[in-house]
Structures are given as C-alpha cells and as structure tokens.
Amino acid sequence: MTDFITLDPPAAPAHGKGEIVLEVRDLSVDFGVDKKWVPAAIGLNYEVRAGEVLAIVGESGSGKSASSMALLGLLPSNSRVTGSVKLAGRELLGTNEANIRAVRGKDVAVIFQEPMTALNPVYTVGSQIVETVRLHNEVSPEEARRKALRMLELVELPDPEKAFRSYPHQLSGGQRQRAMIAQSLSCDPKLLIADEPTTALDVTVQAEILDLMRNLRNKLDSAIVLITHDMGVVADLADRIAVMRRGLIVETGTAAQIFHNPQHEYTQALLAAVPHLGQGGSDSVSDVDVTAALAAATHAEILSIPEDELLRRERENAAALAAAEAAKPKGEPVLELTDVAIEYPKQGRVPAFRAVEGANLVIYPGQVVGLVGESGSGKTTIGRAAVGLLPVAAGTMRVVGQDISAAKRNGRQLHEMRRHVGMVFQDPSSSLNPRLPIGESIGEPMFLAGVAKGAELQHRIEALLDQVELPRDYRNRYPHELSGGQKQRVGIARALSLKPKLMVADEPTSALDVSVQAKVLDLFQNLQKELGFACLFVTHDLAVVDVLADRICVMQRGRIVEQGTRDQILRNPQEPYTQRLLAAVPLPDPDKQRERRELRAQLLSGAS
Amino acid sequence: MSTYILKRFLQLIPVFLGATLLVYFLVFSLPGDPIVALFGDKPVNVAVAAKLREQYHLDQPFWMQYLLYLKSIFTFDLGQDFSGRPIATVLGEVFPVTARLAIMALIFEGVFGIVFGLIAGLRKGKLFDATVLIASLIVIAIPIFVLGFLLQFTIGVQLGWAKPTVSSAATIPDLILPAIVLGLGSFAYVLRLTRTSVIENMNADYVRTATAKGLSRFQVVRVHILRNSLIPVITFLGADLGALMGGAIVTEGIFNVPGVGNRLYRAVLSGEGPTVVSIVTVLVLIYCLSNLLVDLLYGWLDPRIRYDS
Incomplete structure (x- = not known):
C-alpha cells in the first residue's frame, strides 16, 4: 500500500477520455x-x-x-x-x-459533509463498514472484516485495526471523514x-x-x-x-x-x-506570492516553476517585505497579555484543563490582530478570556487599562471593563435571543450600562442599524426573519453599541456564504477604519485574517508559535507549523494550486 | 467499571439513612396516639397501653426510637406490626405481589409504548399518529382512579373478561387488568417519548448515511433508528419501575390487591412507625437500584457515555 502514500506527480486531467x-x-x-x-x-x-x-x-x-x-x-x-x-x-x-x-x-456512494454526525454513534466504525460490505456482497463475516480493514488502510488511517474497533466519537474529525470515505469506497462504486x-x-x-x-x-x-x-x-x-x-x-x-x-x-x-490568501493587505498594493515566500523560507525547489522564475518571484517578495516597514504602534495597549495561561476550571471529576500556556500578545489602539489556528489550538479561549468569560490562571492580562488576572478579578472591575469591550460571536443564529426583536438586542448593552434610555436609546439603535447598513424598520423584526448575513450585522451592531475600545470577534463570518462573508468583512473593515476600535479577530481562515489584520498570531496546541505583521507572516514565515498552515490553504486557481500542492508535499516529506 | 458500581453502592448508604430518618420523623409527627387508636371504641386499659408503648418504644424520645429501629434493622429483627406478626413476614408477603404487578405493568407500557411510539414516529402527521397522540393525551389527562374504576366496571363487571377484584393469591392472570391500569399513565409517556426520539433520529445524518448505503427501510429502522431512539426510553422505564412499585397504592386499592400499597396505607392510618419505615426503605432501595441499572444500561446502549474514560 505504500504506493498510495506517496504523492502522484500532477497528472493531466483525464476528462473526455473515460466512458460516461x-x-x-x-x-x-x-x-x-x-x-x-x-x-x-x-x-x-x-x-x-x-x-x-x-x-x-x-x-x-x-x-x-x-x-x-x-x-x-x-x-x-x-x-x-x-x-x-x-x-x-x-x-x-x-x-x-x-x-x-x-x-x-x-x-453510487456518498460522502457527507459532517463527519461528526454522518456515522452512527452507537456502532463501531468497523461494524458500519462491514454492514455495507455484507449488504452488497455475499461474503462471510471474516471476509467482510478483512475487506473493511483493507479499506481503512487504503484511506491511510494510521492504525486500521484500532480504527476498526473504535466508535466514531473516539476518532478525530479528519479520521472520521477517512472512515466515511473507506465505507463509501468499500463496494468499489462507479x-x-x-x-x-x-x-x-x-x-x-x-x-x-x-x-x-x-x-x-x-x-x-x-x-x-x-x-x-x-x-x-x-x-x-x-x-x-x-x-x-x-x-x-x-x-x-x-x-x-x-x-x-x-x-x-x-x-x-x-x-x-473568494477571500484569497495574499490578496488583502491594507498598505501593500501588490498581492503576496505565498508559494514563492514559502519556497524561499524553506529552501524548497518546485519542479513546475522554472528556477529563475522562482528566484525572481522570491526576490520580488523579499523586496516587498523590506518596503512594508512595520508602522510604529502608538498609545497605551488596549489588550496586553504577558505569559498568560488560561484554564477551563475543574468540574466535578473532570480536572482543570489548561487550554492556553505562555501567551504574549499586545494590541494597540486601532490595530487589528488576527489570531489564527486550527480547532483546539486555544484561539477562542484567548478571545473568551479577554472579555472575562474565563479566568486567567497565570500571568497578567490587561484589558483597556484594567488588570483582570486571577488575583485582581472582581465583579465590579469586570463589569467596568466590559463596557469598553464588544464581542461578536461565531454563530449569528444562536447568539441572538430568538424572543427579542433585534432592536432590543442591539439596545440592551446600552440600557444595562445606563448610557441611554427612552427616545435617546431608540435614536442610538437607529444610528447603529444605519452603521451596519440595515433598514431602520428591521428593529422590530425577530432574528428568525433575517438571513445569516443580516443576523451577523445585528451581532456587529450590538457589539458596537457601547463604542468599545476593543472588539473581540470570534469567527464572525465562518458560518456565512462566501459572497455574504465578503460583504460582512467589507462592512467590518469600513467600520473599523471609521470608528478606530482595536480588534482581536479570531478565525481559522487565514485568507480572512489576511484581508483584515495588521498583525497575525499563529496558535498551535495552546501556544502562540509565531506572530508578526501580516507581511512578516505571509512573506517570510519562519515556524514550520505556520509554513504547513499556509501551504494547506487551497488557492482558487488550478495552476497556482498545483504549484502549492507540490510545495506542500515537499514540506511534509521534509518534516517527516 | 467495578469501581463505578462499588461507588454507586456506597452512595446508597447516605440515601438509606436519610430516607429512613425522614420517614421515621414523619410518622413520629403524625397527630393522634396510635395506641389509643388501637382500642377503638373500647375504654383504654392503662396498663395494657403502657405495656404496648414499651413494646413499640413509643415511650422513648424520637432519637432513641430511631436508633432502636436502626438497631433492629441491622440485627435482622424488624419487630412486629400492631397485629403481632413479624414485619419481615409481612414484607415477604406483600413485596412479591407488588413486584409482580409492577413488572407486568412495566412490560405492558414498555412493549406497547415503544411499538406504538415507533409506528407513530415513522408515520408522523398521518392518521395513526394523530389518533395515538390524542388517545395518549386523554389517558394522561384522566386520573388513574377514574380509569381504574372505569375498566373494572366495563371489563370486569359488564363484559366479565377479567375478575373485577384480585384473589388473595394474586396470580398473574388476576393481575393483568390491574397491571394495565397501573401502566396506562406511563404507557402514554413512553409512547410520546419514543415518538419524539424516533422523529429526531429519522432526520439524523447517520440515518441518511444508512439509507445511502442501500439498506432497506426496515433495516434502517431496526438497526439505526430503533437502538438510538431507545436510549431515553430505557432511562425512563428504569426510573419508572421504582415509581410503579411505590405508586401502586391507588390501583391496589381499586382492585383489592394484597400488595405493598394496601399494607402501607393501613400502616400509615394506624401509625405503625416501624412497618411504614420498613416498607418505604425497601421501596427507596428498589428505586436506587433500578436507577443504577438504568445508568449501566445507558452506557451499554450509548458508547459515548461508557464509564471507562
């Protein structure tokens, strides 16, 4: 089976040859x-x-x-x-x-979107594949078992025997999707x-x-x-x-x-x-050639690009990096983390879980810092701790001038701090109260903080709706009457209602369609420029960060492994993890994607 | 796994102490003098009354009475009821009858509730579903003693299909009608629970996967919908066993079943503390054990909540 593990050279597309x-x-x-x-x-x-x-x-x-x-x-x-x-x-x-x-x-076999729920949680992966095999082939249980194991091996699961015996919840998302593919392919579908x-x-x-x-x-x-x-x-x-x-x-x-x-x-x-990694950037005009940047940073050679061409692209890249000198930040930091560790407190017999360790991070007024990482990297944890939803276990965290670390944490201080911090959540459908008209959802922070009441409050709500480009008469509508993009606009309006100095946005666009996402990001960017709030933007999508962020922090397994300006990270990534992450983002261009794929294969083979 | 079971058994100790103390205190606080009540209309013989008070420790303060009762439990001598029969014998007579009744009711509500609920869930919105839902609502809404008397009169007296009252032997055929009455309320809950759970699972992604594999409708329902849907139902049934045993008082009264409920009712009326507490303690233990059984079944049915992690 080793021939499956090595990458095939980019094959010419076979279209037009096979039978229909x-x-x-x-x-x-x-x-x-x-x-x-x-x-x-x-x-x-x-x-x-x-x-x-x-x-x-x-x-x-x-x-x-x-x-x-x-x-x-x-x-x-x-x-x-x-x-x-x-x-x-x-x-x-x-x-x-x-x-x-x-x-x-x-x-005809089908692979579904959600590997989390597409397999039955009460049966082992193996038994579900065996079920498929025996349904369509007259084979003994033992033969079906061997076939299932072969399929699990074919989809490159590290330990097919173990995967066979596992229940779906014991596997990671990627492993589950592999198991799902193994099941789909088990009867050699056309x-x-x-x-x-x-x-x-x-x-x-x-x-x-x-x-x-x-x-x-x-x-x-x-x-x-x-x-x-x-x-x-x-x-x-x-x-x-x-x-x-x-x-x-x-x-x-x-x-x-x-x-x-x-x-x-x-x-x-x-x-x-389509947000396109390397395309965004506020100060630089030219696109970043991430493939060339990666090639230079890792000294990789790419067969599909002629050597002098690659060198030219690498040089261009280095010149752009030198030109984009980091603008000096001004003022008091809005968010400052020094050696911060964050724990999910122990609950009953479940021990405390340290999700973030030794994090250092500074955000100055008006700066947008993108926090990227994969699921479980701790990026959302930092976002939550920054608004005081999770306690800081070690180190100091200062938010808008207030130290909210463990020792000095108290209710009044948190209350005071939250008046200067807005938060936008990931899922716009579940972060708005379904029983409140959206006008009330937007006005609630101002009412609770005692900033505005009565007619003044109504006036402010209308102004906020204008800012997020929603019609004023929407204030009497309920969340279920709005589309996903509109709901997220409401979420942004609510976060802006107290004129925050710091905005924490946790994957605000990942639940939206691309064209809607593009509009919401555009709105967000304009609002940020206009109102000048600092922002911690948490996302898994590098391309989104690239559009918005001045600085990028890359997280892996609870640690910030690399941080720098957008140009430093995209044009000259130093950490192997950042390089792998960048190389994994597919480009919406088949030719460039072929180059990228080859580079990624080299990175991975070099790492192993 | 075994440490888990051991832990759960250790948890029974405080539950046992708490339950007995609470029930003992309630019986102690009942108004009226049980010894005086024993004499009925006859004049009270002071000497006899004093002797009886001593025999049942009624001359002692509350704490003393409770401790003496605990002692009697651990020496396996539960003492005697007011008619002079050992309480242990009484328990041995009434519990098998009620256990038989409760298990029959449980089987009735389990089998019919799951089958009807499954069919109703699979045919959501159709005639069968609507009929069953309305019928179950009626059953839930009508108090059990009304249903009991109604069935006793129509099926037992008018139609003569079953004996309207239960003989002292309380055989299984005798208990069919009372078991149905006892199980009816829970039957309606099991039905609705199964129906909701089936509907939820029918729309689950893994059911679509199962269909896309090429399984027949019957196989999808049997293998992929039924087992997943039964998880909440089993939980309810397990917890219900304890409730049925303790809640049979009304049904036992209607059909004159010589079981726990009847005896407990009489003991409460006559203020027989030790008898009441003994019966209730056994009921509490049954309740705890059936809950433990449910938790173990739960882990068996749903690997996500196994205890090995």
Whole structure:
C-alpha cells in the first residue's frame, strides 16, 4: 500500500477520455411547501466520465445538494424529482425501490459533509463498514472484516485495526471523514458523490483529505461529483465545473475555463468574493506570492516553476517585505497579555484543563490582530478570556487599562471593563435571543450600562442599524426573519453599541456564504477604519485574517508559535507549523494550486 | 467499571439513612396516639397501653426510637406490626405481589409504548399518529382512579373478561387488568417519548448515511433508528419501575390487591412507625437500584457515555 502514500506527480486531467458514467438530463427538483411546489433545481444537464471530477459549485440554497441527493432518491418525501438520470446507461429515476437500493452504496456512494454526525454513534466504525460490505456482497463475516480493514488502510488511517474497533466519537474529525470515505469506497462504486466533504475540517486536515481523494480517483478510476462552495477546493480537485445559482446551472466548463475565463457574471462575482490568501493587505498594493515566500523560507525547489522564475518571484517578495516597514504602534495597549495561561476550571471529576500556556500578545489602539489556528489550538479561549468569560490562571492580562488576572478579578472591575469591550460571536443564529426583536438586542448593552434610555436609546439603535447598513424598520423584526448575513450585522451592531475600545470577534463570518462573508468583512473593515476600535479577530481562515489584520498570531496546541505583521507572516514565515498552515490553504486557481500542492508535499516529506 | 458500581453502592448508604430518618420523623409527627387508636371504641386499659408503648418504644424520645429501629434493622429483627406478626413476614408477603404487578405493568407500557411510539414516529402527521397522540393525551389527562374504576366496571363487571377484584393469591392472570391500569399513565409517556426520539433520529445524518448505503427501510429502522431512539426510553422505564412499585397504592386499592400499597396505607392510618419505615426503605432501595441499572444500561446502549474514560 505504500504506493498510495506517496504523492502522484500532477497528472493531466483525464476528462473526455473515460466512458460516461452518469448522464443527467432535464433534472428538476421541487419541494412541496404549503401545498405549492417550490423549485430547488431546474432542468439540469450534465454528465460525468470515469476518472473525472465534476465540481458543482454554488452558495447555500443554490440547489447543488438537493439535486445531487435526488440522483439516489435521498430527498425527503415532500419532494418531486423529474427528468432523467442514467447510470452507465441505466435509468435511475422512476425505477422501483429495490432497484435504487441495489445501486445505493454499491454503484453510487456518498460522502457527507459532517463527519461528526454522518456515522452512527452507537456502532463501531468497523461494524458500519462491514454492514455495507455484507449488504452488497455475499461474503462471510471474516471476509467482510478483512475487506473493511483493507479499506481503512487504503484511506491511510494510521492504525486500521484500532480504527476498526473504535466508535466514531473516539476518532478525530479528519479520521472520521477517512472512515466515511473507506465505507463509501468499500463496494468499489462507479460514482462517488462527495457533498462538501471537507467543509467541517481544519485546513491542514482538508488538504490531506483532498490529497487522499485525488489519489483514490487516480487509482480507482471512479467518477466523482464534488459538491462544494469552496473555490479553493474546486481548484484543487476538479476537472470540470458546473456553477449553480437559484436552481439553475449558469455556467459549465473545464476548470481552466471557469477560473481563467469565466463567462457568466455570477461566476465572476463568486470568484471575486473568494477571500484569497495574499490578496488583502491594507498598505501593500501588490498581492503576496505565498508559494514563492514559502519556497524561499524553506529552501524548497518546485519542479513546475522554472528556477529563475522562482528566484525572481522570491526576490520580488523579499523586496516587498523590506518596503512594508512595520508602522510604529502608538498609545497605551488596549489588550496586553504577558505569559498568560488560561484554564477551563475543574468540574466535578473532570480536572482543570489548561487550554492556553505562555501567551504574549499586545494590541494597540486601532490595530487589528488576527489570531489564527486550527480547532483546539486555544484561539477562542484567548478571545473568551479577554472579555472575562474565563479566568486567567497565570500571568497578567490587561484589558483597556484594567488588570483582570486571577488575583485582581472582581465583579465590579469586570463589569467596568466590559463596557469598553464588544464581542461578536461565531454563530449569528444562536447568539441572538430568538424572543427579542433585534432592536432590543442591539439596545440592551446600552440600557444595562445606563448610557441611554427612552427616545435617546431608540435614536442610538437607529444610528447603529444605519452603521451596519440595515433598514431602520428591521428593529422590530425577530432574528428568525433575517438571513445569516443580516443576523451577523445585528451581532456587529450590538457589539458596537457601547463604542468599545476593543472588539473581540470570534469567527464572525465562518458560518456565512462566501459572497455574504465578503460583504460582512467589507462592512467590518469600513467600520473599523471609521470608528478606530482595536480588534482581536479570531478565525481559522487565514485568507480572512489576511484581508483584515495588521498583525497575525499563529496558535498551535495552546501556544502562540509565531506572530508578526501580516507581511512578516505571509512573506517570510519562519515556524514550520505556520509554513504547513499556509501551504494547506487551497488557492482558487488550478495552476497556482498545483504549484502549492507540490510545495506542500515537499514540506511534509521534509518534516517527516 | 467495578469501581463505578462499588461507588454507586456506597452512595446508597447516605440515601438509606436519610430516607429512613425522614420517614421515621414523619410518622413520629403524625397527630393522634396510635395506641389509643388501637382500642377503638373500647375504654383504654392503662396498663395494657403502657405495656404496648414499651413494646413499640413509643415511650422513648424520637432519637432513641430511631436508633432502636436502626438497631433492629441491622440485627435482622424488624419487630412486629400492631397485629403481632413479624414485619419481615409481612414484607415477604406483600413485596412479591407488588413486584409482580409492577413488572407486568412495566412490560405492558414498555412493549406497547415503544411499538406504538415507533409506528407513530415513522408515520408522523398521518392518521395513526394523530389518533395515538390524542388517545395518549386523554389517558394522561384522566386520573388513574377514574380509569381504574372505569375498566373494572366495563371489563370486569359488564363484559366479565377479567375478575373485577384480585384473589388473595394474586396470580398473574388476576393481575393483568390491574397491571394495565397501573401502566396506562406511563404507557402514554413512553409512547410520546419514543415518538419524539424516533422523529429526531429519522432526520439524523447517520440515518441518511444508512439509507445511502442501500439498506432497506426496515433495516434502517431496526438497526439505526430503533437502538438510538431507545436510549431515553430505557432511562425512563428504569426510573419508572421504582415509581410503579411505590405508586401502586391507588390501583391496589381499586382492585383489592394484597400488595405493598394496601399494607402501607393501613400502616400509615394506624401509625405503625416501624412497618411504614420498613416498607418505604425497601421501596427507596428498589428505586436506587433500578436507577443504577438504568445508568449501566445507558452506557451499554450509548458508547459515548461508557464509564471507562
């Protein structure tokens, strides 16, 4: 199995060569809502050949998932599917239940988005794969077990025997997704439908899973339908792309065509909205060539770039770094962490857990500091401690001039401190009280702090709604009447209501679609410039930080491993972890992504 | 695992002491003199009354009475009730009857509640679901003694399908009707709990995965929906066993079942402290043990809450 672990050299896309596996004609999906048919997908036409990856791209509500689930009859009973779906020439729509069941899992397998919930928590991973194998093949339990173990090995799980015996909750997110892929591939399907297979995963894990899927595609010659909203993932894996919007395919083409020469304005808008690592930056005009920066920092050579070209790009990069001299910060720090350790206090028999250790961090007025890291790195913990939601176990933490470390912590001081700190939370749906009109949610901090009352309060609420570009009459609406992006605008308005000196934003845009995210980030950036608050911006998305932050702190396993200005981090990353993290972010450009992939493979092989 | 069970058993000690003390105190505080009440309409014989008071330690202060009672428990001599029979014998007579009744009720509510709840959940919004929901609401809303008398009169007296009252042997066929009455209220809860849980699990991602694997509807329900849905139901059933044993007073009264409830009722009325406390203590222990059983079952059904971590 060693041949699976080594990376294949960038293979020429195989499209147009294999035979047609899936042919979709005039596929329409409607959902019955209040006795009316609401269309989710309208007249779709596409085909996928063996060994080819077709990416269906679109934002939430575009019908990309619904139309793909319709292929296998996996939609709820209030749906109606019309048209034709042919699998290797055999019609799937309108056949009886037994026929479609024989296809499910055997000829067509599905990988779902949420590896956390897509496996049944009460059975072991092994038994769930064995169940699939024995369902479609007449084999003994022992043979099925061996097959399952082979599949777990194929998806490169470090200890297949152990994974076989594990329950889903005992595996990490990436391992679970591998197990899910093993299960999907266990009956050698002709077609694999991958519904947002990496959306719930960290970037480095995402890059591994994408590598895995590319290798498997090359080995097994299956056709893959990849459903995603992430242009980086598309650039990494897709041979052909179909862009969907409001139930229609607005554009199809090869990956190169779509990325380099998009025809439809929606495709163009979608590509423009993708936050693109190296593109942002407030003071520098030119884009950062992260690939070249990484190559220079790690002394790597990249086969797909000629040597003098690479050297030229590296030099350009070094010159830009020298030019972007760090602006000297002014004033008293708004947030200052000195050797801070943060613990989740012990609860009953669960001992205290130290989530952050030895953190040093300073934010000056008007500065935006991006705190990046993968899940479990402790980035959210620092954000919470900064607003006094978690106690500081060691070191000193000063917020807006107040020392809120363990020894000096008291209720009044925290209360006072919170008047100068605003917080925006990750999930806009659950961080607003569903029983309060949004006007009250926005006004509540001012009312509680006693800053404004009555007509004055109403006036301030209207002004805040103006600032976040929401209509004033929205103040009487309830959160469920708003879209995700609008709800997050309300969250920002609430955080701004006390005119904070420091804003802590915890993944404020990660639950939003790209185009919505782009607008919210734009708003946030404008507000920050206008009002001049300092900001601790916590996120897992390097590209988002790149757009907003003056400084970047990279966290790994509870420690800040590297920090510096945006240019220092992106143009000259020193820590191996930062380099791996940067290399794992997929670029929304197939050619550049190929370079990046090769570089990443080198980084990983160098590290091991 | 074994240390976990040991810990849980050690927890029973304070529960036992607390329960006995509390119940003893309540009985002690009952108004009226139980010895005087024993004489009924007849004039009180002072000498006999004094002798009885001494025999039942009623001349002692509260603490002394309680300690003497504890001593009697640990020497396995629970003393006698007011009719002079050893309390241990009385317990041995009444508990098997009520245990039989409660287990029959539990089986009834478990089997029918889960089956009806599963079907209703799978056919959410259909006629069966609506009918079952309304019926269960009616059952929950009507007090158990009304249901008891109603069933006793229609099925026992008018239709003659079952004996309206239970013989002193309290055989299993005798107890069918009382067990149904006893289990009806919980049956409605089990049904609704199963239904909610099934509906929730039907929309779970892993059920969609199971369907996408190619499993038939029946296999999906049996393997992937049922087991996951039963976790909260089992918890309820386990806790309900204790409640059924202690809560059978009304049902036992209606059908004249010679069980715990009947005897406890009489003991409370006549102020027989030791009898009341003995019965209640056994009930408390049963309650604690059935809860322990539930927690162990829980870990068995749901690997996420196993105790090895």
